[in-house]
Amino acid sequence: MKYDVVIVGAGILGCLTARELMKYQLDVLVVDKESDIGEGATKANSGVLYAGFHPRGGSLKGISCARGNRMHRQLCRDLDVPMDYVGSLFVAFHQEGIDHIQEKIGKGRKNGVPDMKMISGDEARNMEPRLSSEIIAAMHAPTTGIVSPFKLVLHTALNSAANGARFQFNTKVEHIEAAGEGYALHTNRGVIHADYIVNTSGEGAAELERFVRGRDLVIKPKRGEYLVFDCPSPIKHVIYQAQEHDEKGTLLAPTVDGNMLAGPTSYKAKSYKCTETTQKGIDHISYVAKKLLPDLDLGSVIASFAGIRANIENVPKEEKDFVVRLSGRRFVSALGIKNPGMTASPYLVEKILAHLFEAGLRQERNQAFDPIYRAKPLFLKADPKLQAKLLKENPAYGNAVCRCEGITEGDILSVLDSPLPPHNLNGLKKRLRTGMGRCQGGFCTPEIIDILSREWGKPPEQIFKSGPGSPMVKGRLRP
Structure with a gap:
């Protein structure tokens, strides 16, 4: 299939880029070599929204940090993400x-x-x-603020999917070549065609960029x-x-x-x-x-x-900066995005879109775009009226699984049936914080494995290694 834009990398920068692109009448695909969103630097994050006094004055890193910090207030409000200055x-x-x-x-x-x-x-x-x-x-x-990095990337991705973006995991880009005015991305799962490419692949960004320009950054x-x-x-x-x-x-x-x-x-x-x-x-x-x-x-x-x-x-410390550039015709890359990359991401996305529009990407507005996402409350944090309704729909909500974080079997089943479900124990942890409390999974992990084994039809010993697979998704998981 051919897309207007293919984004390589499903971290916070890639997911936010997808969300911004869904404000326009575009077909957008996000691919990632891992089995889930936010599997790179995004998931191993302090959750700090930096004020912007650390980076060099006047640098892209510094300006994007200070401006991105302010942009998170409305972003987190729209996406139901916990944050506080x-x-x-x-x-x-x-x-x-x-x-x-x-x-x-x-x-x-x-x-x-x-x-x-x-x-x-x-x-x-x-x-x-x-x-x-x-x-x-x-x-x-x-x-200076704090935010939930897991909910930020998850809710951003879910809002992008709800507005029409597609996500495809376990998809490694192995080669890119020009194809007409656009590109053909050769992956381990076949060829994907794109008019434009956005390279937000983090650790792999420089390797990916080499297909369209000589390497100048180590x-x-x-x-x-x-x-x-x-x-x-x-x-x-x-x-x-x-x-x-x-x-x-x-x-x-x-x-x-x-x-x-x-x-x-x-x-x-x-x-x-x-x-x-x-x-x-x-x-x-x-x-x-x-x-x-x-x-x-x-x-x-x-x-x-x-x-x-x-x-x-290969750049002196006093000259280092974030790099967001038009790497080649219709090909935008973000390179060397480390701390404070999460803080800076909303502003960096504006830079990415500016390069895309400069390269000719059409800008017809999507009047149906909905910026709002609201997370379903956990059962034990819901009001009594909603708890009664959920219990009537599924008695599994009455089975407490993770005591430290207050997670029930019903919460787990709900997440497994969500538009962007987890595909392993780590993915479940990012969505529900299962195993992240005081006992670090000592109590809940065996029961979670039993639940996933039953739902995915796999023996328990395989749950540690993989999940049910991760087909392309748009709105809801395809069978």
């Missing part, structure tokens, strides 16, 4: 740190970050009482590790420190789910598959976390995880 404290332990904060304020002003303010150590401790007594000053940035993987703390979070604000020695920008952040993350680290990785956590990384995060919050109980850590980000290596 909790603010951040960027703290200093000595005069050199204060100088570092002044540099950040200068960068932030160039990027358009509002309301940054220098405060004393005592003022910072009034806002966060558990902060170290050795902190002498801090910058307060009220526009992009290598870097691993960032995190620790997950139990509820409730000991802090209300995102906390950074003026970086010292080799402390690699590790932060503490409350989450929209009520707990706290600490991380990331920043180490070179051999490949994009190296998502293991290391003792070195855990020790590093623990040191910084205790430095900021001396009475922090490290015994409240319930999990650790790591994500890989695409890092441009």
